[in-house]
Amino acid sequence: MSDLRSxxxxxxxxxxxxxxxxxxxxxxxxxxxxxxxFSGISPNAGTVTSAILDGFLNPEWDYIYRPGQEDLIQNLLxxxxxxxxxxxxxxxxxxxxxxxxxxxxxxxxxxxxxxKSFLSFFRTFPDIVMAxxxxxxxxxxxxxxxxxxGVSAMGMLGKLYAEEIESIxxxxxxxxxxxxxxxxxxxxxxxxxxxxxxxxxxxxxxFEINLRSAATLGIVGAGGIGAPLIFAINGRSWxxxxxxxxGLVLFVLVIDLISSALRKKVI
Numbered sequence: 576m577s578d579l580r581s582x583x584x585x586x587x588x589x590x591x592x593x594x595x596x597x598x599x600x601x602x603x604x605x606x607x608x609x610x611x612x613f614s615g616i617s618p619n620a621g622t623v624t625s626a627i628l629d630g631f632l633n634p635e636w637d638y639i640y641r642p643g644q645e646d647l648i649q650n651l652l653x654x655x656x657x658x659x660x661x662x663x664x665x666x667x668x669x670x671x672x673x674x675x676x677x678x679x680x681x682x683x684x685x686x687x688x689x690x691k692s693f694l695s696f697f698r699t700f701p702d703i704v705m706a707x708x709x710x711x712x713x714x715x716x717x718x719x720x721x722x723x724x725g726v727s728a729m730g731m732l733g734k735l736y737a738e739e740i741e742s743i744x745x746x747x748x749x750x751x752x753x754x755x756x757x758x759x760x761x762x763x764x765x766x767x768x769x770x771x772x773x774x775x776x777x778x779x780x781x782f783e784i785n786l787r788s789a790a791t792l793g794i795v796g797a798g799g800i801g802a803p804l805i806f807a808i809n810g811r812s813w814x815x816x817x818x819x820x821x822g823l824v825l826f827v828l829v830i831d832l833i834s835s836a837l838r839k840k841v842i
Contacts, residue, residue, distance in 0.1 A: 630813020638818050645803065647822045654799040655826075657717050657792070658785040661724030665785075666778060668729040673736030674762075680740065691737070698730030702788040706797040717798025724785050724792070732781050739773035740766065779834045786830055790823055 639647045674680055676690030700708075706723035713719050747765035756764070793801025800823060807815040 626811065627813050627816075630815075631817040633814055634818035634821060635812070635814040636818060638815055639822065647800075647819060650800040650803055650819075651822060651826050653717060654789045654793075654801075655786065655830075657720045657789040657797075657799050658724065658782060660721045661728060661789070662732075662778060662782045662785050664721065664725030665728040665732045665781065668725065669733035669736055672729070672733045673740060676733060676737040677740035679743070679745070680766075687737075691734075694730045694733040694737070696730070697726060698734065700727055700730075702727050702792060703795055706792045706795050710796055715796030720789055720792040720797030720799055723797060724788055728781050728785060731784075732777060735777035735781075736770070736774055739770045739777065742773075743769040776838045779838050783827075783831055783834050786827060790827075 672690060672694060676687055676694055678684070678687040681687035681690075702723055705727040706719055709719040709722045709726075713722065743766060747769070748761050751761045751765050789799045789801075790804075791799075791801050793799035793803070794805045796802065800819060804816065804819050804823075807813075807819060
């Protein structure tokens, strides 16, 4: 009888707990929306919307390719180059740090903990903030975007690499140690073959993110297609904005499809 009563009380407590959580969330939403200073729709909103729609219905197709001038293809290739060089720099930086941060390869927990803290520190910086920092060092050039993506992606890529290392099967390593192999041989012939597919998959995933980030870094002057996009928006050239966005969407979709196909083959 007492068990039956406890079973009846338990769902009631769960319902009260759920209702309390929902109430707290509703209060948070009410508090958040109450702080919005909404002054109404702009009087020229209709005119601007009409101009945007007209530009999107009639894109500036001539901007796609203009020999000897800035065009869409040139800016997309620059964006791709920034993302590619950035991920290459991330790989070079992340690979040794991942082995430092991997718990199963460290004698003491404090060693791997310091590696994880190092990676966490760099993961706290958004790509745009990192780009602004590098712009002050190398100037508003694509080099700033490349360095920003390389360093900021290091935190995420190093974490993924370290998790891949921590999930390896210790059997091959123990067999090589028993056969008299040194640490370098264990690393090359037991650890690397196991983690390589996961490393490649994580790198391709991060490259997709880099490509999207490289498209926005131009807004702050770090190269890529973001610069002509923001110039076109500021100049109210909605036909050029349309063709840039169409090209960017198609370009990212193609890269995503290629990356997904490669990841499936690797895994």
